[in-house]
Amino acid sequence: MKVDGKHFRTIWLAEDGWGVEIIDQTRLPFEFVTVRLESCKDAAHAIFEMLVRGAPLIGATAAYGMALAVRADPSDAALKRAHDELFATRPTAVNLRWALDEMMAVLGPLDPSDRAAVAYARAAEICDEDVGICHSIGVNGAALIKTAAAKKGGEGTVNILTHCNAGWLATVDWGTALAPIYVAHDAGIRVHVWVDETRPRNQGFNLTAWELGRHGVPHTVIVDNVGGHLMQHGMVDLCIVGTDRTTAAGDVCNKIGTYLKALAAHDNGVPFYVALPSPTIDWTLKDGLRDIPIEERDAGEVTRITGRAADGGVSTVTITPDGSPAANFAFDVTPSRLVTGLITERGVCEASEAGLKGLFPERA
Numbered sequence: 086m087k088v089d090g091k092h093f094r095t096i097w098l099a100e101d102g103w104g105v106e107i108i109d110q111t112r113l114p115f116e117f118v119t120v121r122l123e124s125c126k127d128a129a130h131a132i133f134e135m136l137v138r139g140a141p142l143i144g145a146t147a148a149y150g151m152a153l154a155v156r157a158d159p160s161d162a163a164l165k166r167a168h169d170e171l172f173a174t175r176p177t178a179v180n181l182r183w184a185l186d187e188m189m190a191v192l193g194p195l196d197p198s199d200r201a202a203v204a205y206a207r208a209a210e211i212c213d214e215d216v217g218i219c220h221s222i223g224v225n226g227a228a229l230i231k232t233a234a235a236k237k238g239g240e241g242t243v244n245i246l247t248h249c250n251a252g253w254l255a256t257v258d259w260g261t262a263l264a265p266i267y268v269a270h271d272a273g274i275r276v277h278v279w280v281d282e283t284r285p286r287n288q289g290f291n292l293t294a295w296e297l298g299r300h301g302v303p304h305t306v307i308v309d310n311v312g313g314h315l316m317q318h319g320m321v322d323l324c325i326v327g328t329d330r331t332t333a334a335g336d337v338c339n340k341i342g343t344y345l346k347a348l349a350a351h352d353n354g355v356p357f358y359v360a361l362p363s364p365t366i367d368w369t370l371k372d373g374l375r376d377i378p379i380e381e382r383d384a385g386e387v388t389r390i391t392g393r394a395a396d397g398g399v400s401t402v403t404i405t406p407d408g409s410p411a412a413n414f415a416f417d418v419t420p421s422r423l424v425t426g427l428i429t430e431r432g433v434c435e436a437s438e439a440g441l442k443g444l445f446p447e448r449a
C-alpha cells in the first residue's frame with residue numbers, strides 16, 4: 086500500500102541485498118520510521134517488542150530472521166538456535182511456527198554452505214505468497230461487502246466494524262480483515278469502518294485508523310466498549326476481524342476483546358466474519374479454548390499509555406493508581422458457533438471442520 090504516494094510493503098530486503106528493512110510500528114501513527122534488521126537477534130527483538138506484529142508479518146519476519154541467522158553462521162547448531170530464539174518470541178500466532186517449520190524443512194537437508202542463498206529466497210517467497218493470499222482474501226471478502234451494499238438497494242454506506250489491526254501493517258501487504266474493505270472501496274462501494282481502539286496497545290487507533298486514513302477509506306474511531314451499542318442500533322452491517330490462530334474446527338483466536346464483539350454481533354444478528362490466510366490455520370488443534378496458548382504481556386502496557394502531548398512531543402503517561410496490579414491477556418478465543426464465516430484465499434466457508442476441509446481438501 087502507499088504511504089504519501091510511495092508504495093511500501095511492511096518488510097523488504099535492503100539495497101545491499103542482505104539487511105532487512107521494516108516499518109517500526111511502535112512509532113505509528115506519530116512517526117513513520119523504518120528500521121534495519123541485521124541479525125536473528127534483531128528479528129526476534131522486533132517481533133517480541135512488536136515493532137512488527139500481526140500474525141502473517143510475524144511469520145515473514147521470522148523467515149527473514151532465519152535467513153539473517155544462517156548468513157552469519159550456517160551450521161546445524163546455529164540453525165537450531167535461531168529457530169528456538171525466534172519461536173520463543175510470541176506464543177499465539179501460529180504463523181510463527183508455520184514459517185519456522187517452512188524454513189527448517191528447506192534448510193535442514195542442505196549443505197551448510199548452500200543455506201544462506203536458499204534461506205533468503207524462501208523468505209522472499211513467503212512474503213510474495215502472503216501478498217497474493219491477502220489480495221485473494223480481499224477479493225473474496227469484497228463480494229460479501231457488495232452483497233451487503235446490494236441489500237441496502239445500492240444506496241447508502243456499508244458500515245463495517247473491525248477490531249485491532251488486521252490491515253496491511255499486520256501482513257506483508259493488503260491485510261486480511263481490511264483487504265476486503267480496500268478492494269470494495271477501490272471498486273467504488275461506499276464503506277465506512279468503525280475502528281475499535283483495541284486497548285492496551287491501541288492497534289485500532291494507532292494503526293488501523295492510520296492505514297484507512299492514508300488510503301482515503303471513511304472511518305470513525307471508537308473506544309472498545311461502543312460496538313455493542315452500535316449493533317443494537319443497526320449501525321453495523323457486518324464485522325470483519327483477523328485471527329492469529331484458527332483451529333481445524335473453526336474456532337478463532339484474535340486480539341483480546343474480539344470475543345465480546347462476536348457475542349454482541351450474535352445477539353444482534355450482525356454477521357461476524359473472520360478473515361485468514363491458510364498459514365493461520367492450526368490443523369493440529371480442534372478446541373480453541375483449551376488448546377491455544379494465550380500470550381500474557383507486560384502489565385505496563387495496561388497501566389501506561391502513549392500519545393502526542395500538546396507541545397507536539399510523544400510521551401507515555403501512567404493512567405492507573407500506584408500499586409494496583411494489572412493483568413494483560415493479549416488474545417481471546419471466539420468459538421466457531423459465533424462466527425458467520427471464514428474468509429480465506431480460496432473462498433468463504435462455514436467456521437467448522439467441514440467448512441475448512443471443503444476449501445482445503447488436501448487436509449482431509
Ligand code: MRU
Binds near residue numbers: 141249251327
Ligand atoms: O498483538 P498483535 O498486534 O500482533 O495482534 C494482531 C491481531 O490480533 C490481528 O488481528 C491478527 O494477527 C490478524 S493479522 C492479519
